[in-house]
Amino acid sequence: MRIAIVNPNTTQSMTQAAAASAGSAARSDTVLIEVTASTGVASVESHVDEAWGALSVVTEIERCEASAERPDAYVVACFGDTGVSAAREAAAGPVVGMTEAALMTASLVAHRFAVITMPKRTLRQSEQVVRNLGLEHRCTVLAVDETVAELAEGSLHLLDLFTAEGRLALDAYDAEAIVLGCAGLADLVGPLQAALGVPVIEGVAAAVTIAEGLVAQSLTTSRALTWARSSSPSEAVSA
Known part of the structure; x- marks a missing residue:
């Protein structure tokens, strides 16, 4: 099972700390993928920061989704669950906010x-x-x-x-x-x-164990209404 730990800010050391917490609780056969925002803010501490962080979450998840080794699930490692609702639309697998x-x-x-x-x-x-x-x-x-x-x-x-x-x-x-x-x-x-x-x-340790449980049960985000898949910006432009 492959689970991406997504940090909405650009500070690599915070990503590493979140991944270490996830690793302390994850199953021994779970592969954790560290994902740090490539652009945005160094920390999420305001409403403006949160807007940038949410954009970073969606951007990084779309990159992961397009990769050959797409994660089975995602954990968003920011308290307040920055970008989680948008991430659930963008990701094929379950997204768990810490x-x-x-x-x-x-x-x-x-x-x-x-x-x-x-x-x-x-x-x-x-x-x-x-x-x-x-x-x-x-x-x-x-x-x-x-x-x-x-x-x-x-x-x-x-x-x-x-x-x-x-x-x-x-x-x-x-x-x-x-x-x-x-x-x-x-x-x-x-x-x-x-x-x-x-x-x-x-929260990150709690989230990774929940993500593992969802994947083990073959459960992902419902597409019935609230989190129905929508076009990404690139798809909308091409259309």
């Missing part, structure tokens, strides 16, 4: 849970995915006000900040699990789980 995957996973192991995302200005993107899944009555979204660019070399230096927000989530909002709200935070899973004593969910 945010939906993390939230669905959290809902299976805890009645109430909290997302800790970053930076603070991206709260609304995370809250939108929570609302779309109908989980706002079970999930609180909090934020650490640091830039995504801070994760280029890892995230352990942010452990104290995430621990403080995690304790707030447990004490003030009755959270029973924590969802890490940004790709590249995988190295916080173990230390944060030890500090808080509750499950800590990382």
Whole structure:
């Protein structure tokens, strides 16, 4: 099984970190393909960044789809699920966003849970995915006000900040699990789980296992209505 880990930004180290997290959870016979946006923004931290990131996701998936070794499934490694809906139209196989995957996973192991995302200005993107899944009555979204660019070399230096927000989530909002709200935070899973004593969910790891399950069941995106295939820009021009 071949699964592409698609990073909507241009920072290769973030792609590698996401792929490492996926590799920690993937089956031993799953081949992970690292895909980094060839153009766009270095990190997705605003609505404008998200628009560029969504375009990059679709562009890179169309390239993968045209390759001789097309992936069986895709994981979009950006919290807020940048470009996921468009990617589902473009890809033949299933597309799993790390945010939906993390939230669905959290809902299976805890009645109430909290997302800790970053930076603070991206709260609304995370809250939108929570609302779309109908989980706002079970999930609180909090934020650490640091830039995504801070994760280029890892995230352990942010452990104290995430621990403080995690304790707030447990004490003030009755959270029973924590969802890490940004790709590249995988190295916080173990230390944060030890500090808080509750499950800590990382979205890329959750997404790759869901993608594997969909492929194993021969399931892909429904074409009945919402994600019916549409013409790519190149096809539209030629037509």
